[in-house]
Amino acid sequence: MPSTRKKRWIILKWLVQKFEFDRLYPEQELNAIIKPIHWDTATLRREMVGYNMLFREHSIYQRVPASDWRIDTN
Template structure:
């Protein structure tokens, strides 16, 4: 989940993190009410109700309709549905920790398999090998063309079997090769 989506989700839940606002939404889900009617039903002062309604309007959860000098509020069902589809899915909730779980696990794999900048052993586990390949790919800059000898030299700094890792990097589509020249391929979703 991106920072903007995370901020939107946090704003949404902060806006709902009030008992009176939740009660207002419950009432407005059934019918329209004026500020005075909501104040009476919730045993609040009208300015307090107006304050809460302003927060709910900012989230686009309620809409207002004027009839003369009286403003009537109702639940905005389309926003509620959109929020449900955008934020409150199992996939979205799981994506809250994608970066945390992935990064921490990858860091641990690197710590376990490397002694400083030297790879101690070639992992047989496919997921761990993918982490090592990603790490090797990070040793190459985007937009730079490398001669094969340069690629070999960079890999040799970290493991003696440079030919194996060079082939693996190309096979994993982390490096591209054409006529003895190599370059780093941007990862999906990367802006590089």
């Protein structure tokens, strides 16, 4: 994972596109999609939730429209 926010943002933007809109993903399924890309699934999930790319409730995730993402690349 890149250490700079700007580079991390680019990777997260690419990664979140692997998830469909209007679909609920249990944490285990989300991990199965992320793991081939990077071993640290927890950090990537947390980052995507933090940027509001994914919504999480009771370990169920859903993709959020790009217009609602929190863009912070400082």
